[in-house]
Amino acid sequence: MMSAIAxxxxxxxxxxxxxxxxxxxxxxxxxxxxxxxxxxxxxxxLLVGFRYGFSQSQDPESKLSxxxxxxxxxxxxxxxxxxxxxxxFDVRHEWAKDLAEIEPTYVQYLGAYEALRSEDxxxxxxxxxxxxxxxxxxxxxxxxxxxxxxxxVARNTVGRQLTIVTVPSSPNKPAIGRYVTxxxxxxxxxPDYVIATRDVTIALSDPRLASDSPNARPLAVPKxxxxxxxxxxxxxxYKNCHGRFARHPR
Numbered sequence: 001m002m003s004a005i006a007x008x009x010x011x012x013x014x015x016x017x018x019x020x021x022x023x024x025x026x027x028x029x030x031x032x033x034x035x036x037x038x039x040x041x042x043x044x045x046l047l048v049g050f051r052y053g054f055s056q057s058q059d060p061e062s063k064l065s066x067x068x069x070x071x072x073x074x075x076x077x078x079x080x081x082x083x084x085x086x087x088x089f090d091v092r093h094e095w096a097k098d099l100a101e102i103e104p105t106y107v108q109y110l111g112a113y114e115a116l117r118s119e120d121x122x123x124x125x126x127x128x129x130x131x132x133x134x135x136x137x138x139x140x141x142x143x144x145x146x147x148x149x150x151x152x153v154a155r156n157t158v159g160r161q162l163t164i165v166t167v168p169s170s171p172n173k174p175a176i177g178r179y180v181t182x183x184x185x186x187x188x189x190x191p192d193y194v195i196a197t198r199d200v201t202i203a204l205s206d207p208r209l210a211s212d213s214p215n216a217r218p219l220a221v222p223k224x225x226x227x228x229x230x231x232x233x234x235x236x237x238y239k240n241c242h243g244r245f246a247r248h249p250r
Contacts, residue, residue: 001045005194006203016051020067020093023047027069027089041085044070044110051095052171064169065095066106073110105129112158115151120144138164142180142223165191184218184231186211 001023008022023045031041048066068075072085075092105128107121124144127137142162149158162180177191190207209219221231226239234241 002192002194002203002205006201016047016049016065016067016095017093020047020069020091024069024089024091027071028087031071031085031089032087039084042072043085043089044068044073046108046110048106048108049167050169050171063095064106065093066108067091067093068108068110070110112148112154115148115154115158116144117147120147134166138166138178139223146182163189163191179220180223181220182222184222185220186216186218188220 004023004026005019008019008026027043027045031043034041046066046068048064051063051065069089069091071087071089075090105125107125107128109116109121121144124137124140127140142164145158145162146160148154149160151158160182163177164180165175165177167175175191179189181188187208187210190209192206193202193204195202211219217232217234221242223243224231224238226237226243228238230236230238230241230243232242237243
């Protein structure tokens with residue numbers, strides 16, 4: 001997926017519609033050549049973020065953009081999956097008007113959505129509508145995902161290791177990622193990055209930080225109450241140790 005996005009960016013395509021169409025075509029061709037049964041060739045990809053532009057006053061304009069690329073889900077019905085994957089990937093692409101005019105909310109889920117509770121999704125949407133800090137929304141979304149991972153209906157298809165990414169509506173602010181683990185680890189992971197302009201394409205896949213010292217304290221630890229001792233055994237409270245890195249900007 002990263003290679004495909006980087007290749008599409010390298011062709012000079014930098015708009016979201018061109019990226020979505022390029023991924024749709026590449027996934028269709030790639031899956032047709034996979035040496036496996038058709039019912040095992042099911043995939044859905046969700047792309048969500050902001051389309052940045054500049055008005056005549058040179059003030060940044062941002063538009064919420066989202067696209068689903070799938071070869072088995074019903075994009076214009078109830079979203080129910082099909083038993084057999086289609087030969088062709090389909091796309092549903094949506095975007096909002098300028099955020100200066102409206103303030104939309106968008107909550108989308110793919111995969112084992114039966115494990116999600118409707119009240120959790122409603123609470124997330126309410127938090128977004130009230131424009132609560134990104135840190136609060138991210139913490140709630142983390143709790144929702146971990147609860148879904150424990151649900152029997154998920155059948156162990158939802159992971160407990162998460163990467164939470166905050167994408168700002170302003171192009172002048174950086175995207176920030178945070179790795180969430182359920183066990184202390186000396187390895188922490190960062191999101192993949194692709195920067196594509198008309199002049200250059202840069203891709204960074206599977207970046208990670210690791211310590212090779214046998215006595216090193218964990219770089220990533222599970223979330224615990226803020227006043228509890230930090231799981232890294234530093235002797236500090238969680239809020240004064242690893243909890244500081246769990247805070248996202250607004």
